[in-house]
Amino acid sequence: MDVQVTFEPLARKVKVRSGTTVLQAARRAGVAIVTRCGGNASCFMCKVHIEDWTGLAPMKENERRKLSGLEQTGTRLACQTVLQEGQVVIQLPPDPLRAAIAKQLAQRQEEDTLW
Numbered sequence: 001m002d003v004q005v006t007f008e009p010l011a012r013k014v015k016v017r018s019g020t021t022v023l024q025a026a027r028r029a030g031v032a033i034v035t036r037c038g039g040n041a042s043c044f045m046c047k048v049h050i051e052d053w054t055g056l057a058p059m060k061e062n063e064r065r066k067l068s069g070l071e072q073t074g075t076r077l078a079c080q081t082v083l084q085e086g087q088v089v090i091q092l093p094p095d096p097l098r099a100a101i102a103k104q105l106a107q108r109q110e111e112d113t114l115w
């Protein structure tokens with residue numbers, strides 16, 4: 001069975017087989033998700049946000065332990081999240097460098113409006 005995966009905000013789509021992890025799907029779609037542990041659930045760097053878990057396999061205890069409550073906000077580890085069926089939308093976290101630049105620009109704009 002195939003799963004249609006969309007990576008937002010890039011609007012990048014890929015179709016993968018059931019049983020593929022989100023990290024594998026990202027690589028197949030050419031979407032960069034930085035990791036250090038090679039997908040062994042130990043670096044915690046592959047966090048993504050998934051609002052609707054309908055098309056996902058049940059979360060395993062290892063991932064639940066690592067997330068320690070963060071899963072309740074929709075956070076999942078891309079290396080441990082297994083795609084199962086249907087259509088799944090993955091929200092990628094903002095690029096840390098771009099987020100830092102955007103924050104600095106916003107602060108500068110705020111300072112400029114005070115003068």
Ligand code: FES
Pocket residue numbers: 035036037038039040041042043044045046077078079080
């Ligand atoms: S790749 Fe390291 S925790 Fe997922």
